[in-house]
Amino acid sequence: MRFFVLIILLYLSPIPIGAQESTALNDSIESITQRVYEYKNEGSFEKSLLEIEKGLQIAASIDDAEAIIDFYNLYARLNIQYNKPINSEIYLKEAREVLNLYKYNNGRALTAILEGYIQAKKNKREDAYKRIDEALKTIDYNDKSVLNLVLFNQALIYFELKDYDKAKVILQKMIPPDHKYEKEYLLASSQLVLARIYAKENNYESANILLDNVLRVAARHKFPRILYGTNTLRYEIANAKEDYYAALLYYKKADSILQKYFNPEIIRKQNEAAYANEAKFLNNVIARMSQDELEQQQKVNISKLTSVLSSALLIIISLLTISLYRNNQIKFKTNDLLLKKNKELQIAKEEAERAMKAKGQFLSTVSHELRTPLYAVTGLTHLLLEEDPKDSQKEHLKSLKFSGEYLLDFINDILQINKIDANKLTAERTLFDLHKTLEDVTFSLSQTAKENKNSIILDMDKNTPIKLIGDPLKLSQILINLVGNALKFTENGKVILLTKLISASDDHYKIHFEVNDDGIGISEEMQKNIFESFSQGSIQINRQYGGTGLGLTIVKSLLSLFDSDIYVKSELGMGSSFYFDLEFQAPDPSEIEEEKTEELEEASLSNLHLLVVEDNKINQVITKKMLAKKGISSDVADNGYEAIKLAKENNYDLILMDIHMPGISGLKATEEIRKFNKTIPIIALTALTLDESTDDFFSSGCNDIITKPFKPDSFYKIIGASILRTGSHA
Incomplete structure (x- = not known):
């Protein structure tokens, strides 16, 4: 009887599910799914x-089998992700029941x-x-x-089964994932997960690089479980490296996250909700099975009345048929x-993709076109300084040299600021002199200070170490x-750049930097919005003082590379104070000695005979x-063809190869030279663009890379x- 009642109700309704109503329900499933994630x-x-x-409930009301399967899978994923003690397999079993009736390949995959991951947790390798x-x-x-979800869970299965190499291959290929x-x-x-694998292999440097990326993403999007896992792994790595001070810091961070998001009271409430949901789900399954049994019995009873109701059935x-025809018409319009x-x-x-590609090409072209004249600026400045200029000229030339180098770094960081969101920009680790770096900063801005009748005061705490390992270029740009x-923003005043040692251990220093003014x-x-891009506070300030408003945005972005942040204290008419803290690694005595012997290495350059491949006069x-x-x-x-000819006819100790040239590129010329000379060192001398990868240089046969414009010391050293x-020089 229930079957006939449903058919009659279906006929009596003008449209079973109208196009507008169906769209609203589908939109509702879409928004619900988004909220679940x-x-x-x-x-x-x-x-x-x-x-x-x-x-x-909504998916069942519109008989959307795919949505029902997706929500069953989400039940299982949720309980697996939160490590709940209930049996996630019951949800996957129900998904299988629906999959037996409907073909839905992505849902089945x-x-x-997910079933494979559960089997892996039980160490059932073959089933997994x-x-x-x-x-x-x-x-x-x-x-x-769906593909990225399947690949990610496949990597988790290999991780649980301790097949770390297989897991690593999948994770490296799928980054960045799409979903x-x-x-x-x-x-x-x-x-x-990839960082955990590196940590198990004792590759702590690679693990920490990944963890820096993870921390930025997790902090930006507020993923507490990821933040907890990141700080826990960092604690384990620091502990393994016997850096107990850092280990304690990471342990405290992990514990604070644990207490905020996963304390016993929260876990108890979550477990109660999970058990209640499981009970309700099982009750629904039992009710559905009972209903199915009842319907089967009703069908038996109905079959006894078939002969009596055959004529009525034909009419129905x-x-x-008419109703189905109307439904099909609606479906065609909806499709x-x-x-x-x-x-x-x-x-x-x-x-949107074309716009992004055009932006990338524009930035790449601007980068290359700016680097080429900068090469002339920095190179000529260096040569002028070497030619014993007057004392009155030396200050200007030094300032020009430092400003040119700073402009290059500024261009690089402007181009790379977009890479921060893609987790591709990293902090360098080189030995440098902090006092010299700070003096260079103040010296380069001395002329600017004079224009507004200001003075710059460098106040270094006597306990601040001089030799450090870090990134002096990014520190210079920040300061x-x-x-x-x-x-x-200061006139007839003073600007104080001060440093103070906060803490010191055997291999790390934490230093406080502060810039104060009375402007x-x-x-x-x-x-509230001073650190946003293109923000100058007001139109009047922008017109009066000028500037792009990018400075503080770049400062904040660069500091994020060092897990640090910028803070400000200020009042109108009372000046401002910007401050931040940075951690540096302490250098080994051997590294300091190595720096002192650089001049000895340069002495070995005399009497070399080189080939310079360059199209710019x-x-x-x-x-x-x-x-x-x-x-x-x-x-x-002048070009790649001439370079190949000269390399065949002469003996050179080394070749400096420009990459972007008319005719054939420097990479192609290098490949041709390698066909008849495998040993001569070839250094790529190029203004790198966004599209280029250093792997391309090495695969074509280059031994090293010098990026134009370069610092002379680095040029000679490479x-x-x-x-x-x-050993090519006799």
Whole structure:
């Protein structure tokens, strides 16, 4: 009887599910799914459960089998992610029941891979591998969201089974992952698992680099479980390296996250919600089974009345046919609408990709075009300084040299600031003199200070160490921006750059930096957005003092590379104070000795004979003169073809190869030279663009790279190191 009642009700309704109503329900499933992922990843376990239950009810009401399977899989993923003590397999079993009735390859692939992870947790290797095979055979490889989920869980299975090499290969290939709802969470999770593998291999440097990326993503998007896992792993690494001070800091950070998001009371509430949900789910399953049994009994009873109701059934079938026809018409219209919307979305996506590509090409071109004249500026400045200028000229030349080098670093960081979100920008680790770095900063801005009748005071705490391992270029850019800002907004005053040692251990120093001025000050309202891009506080300030408003944004971005932040204290008319703390590594005594012997290494450069491959006439003159300063003779090739010819006819100790030239590129010329000369050192002398990879240089046969414009000391050092490595100089 129930069957006939349903058919009659279906006929009596004008439209079973209208196009507008269907779209609203589908939109509701979409928004619910998005909220499930948000709550799941931000630590709201109970909210995720409620949203999944709501989504299941809507999916069942419109008979959306794929959505039902997706929500069953989400039940399982949620409980696996939060390590809940209930049996996640019951949800996957229900997903299998629906999959037996509907063909849904992506749903089957995700169900199989989650079952494989559960088997791996039980150390059932063979069963886990069978599930991996099933998932990879059924998945639609064009659906990047499901593909990345399957790959990530496949890597987790290998990790649980201690097949670390297999897990590492998958994680390295899938980074950065793509996903409709949790791209950033998958990125942080996959890099965290990869960092754990590196830590198990005692590759702590690679692990820490990844953990820096994970920390930025997790902190930006507030992923408490990722933050906890990151600090816990950092604690383990610091402990293994016997850096107990750092280990204690990371342990405290991990413990604070644990107490905030995963304390016993929260875990108790989550477990209660999980058990209640499991009980409700099982009750629904039992009720459904009872209903199915009742329906089967009703069907038996109905079959006894078939002969009596056959005529009525024929009429009802006719009515049903009409209703189905009307439904099909609605579906055709809905499909046409969906196809149109999908086409519009595809066009919008392609336009966005073209815009991003154009932006990248623009930045790449600007970078290369700026570096070429900068090479002339820095090179000529160096040569002028070497030619014994007047004392009155030396100050200007030194300031010009430092400003040129700073401008190069500024261009690099402007281009790379977009890479911070992609986790590609990293801090360098080189030995440097802190006192010299700070003096260079103040010296380069001395002329600016004079223009506003200001003075710059360098106040270094006597306990501050001089020799450190860190990134002096990025530190210089940070301080130049801060001191430059202070000078710009101060007149007839003073700007103080001070440092103070906060703490010291055997291998690390923590130093406090502060820039104080007695300028116009910053209002409390302006302080809220002063670190945003292109922010100057007000239009009037922008017009009066000028500037792009990027300085403090770059400072904040650069400090994030060192796990540090910038702070400000200020009042209108009372001046401003910008301050931050940085950690540096203490150098070994052997590294300091090595720095002192650099001049000895440079002495070995005399009497070398080099080939300079360069199409720019000014660059040819500068490079030849810089080589001649060290007693090095050289020939010049204007293009790649001439370089190949000269390399065949002459014996050179080393080749400096420009990359971007008319005719054939420097990389192609290098490949041709390597066909008849395998041993001569070849150094790529190039202005790197965004599109270039250093791997391309080495694979073509280059031994090293010098980036234009370069510092002369670095230029000579790389040449000397290449000669010593190959032993090509008799």
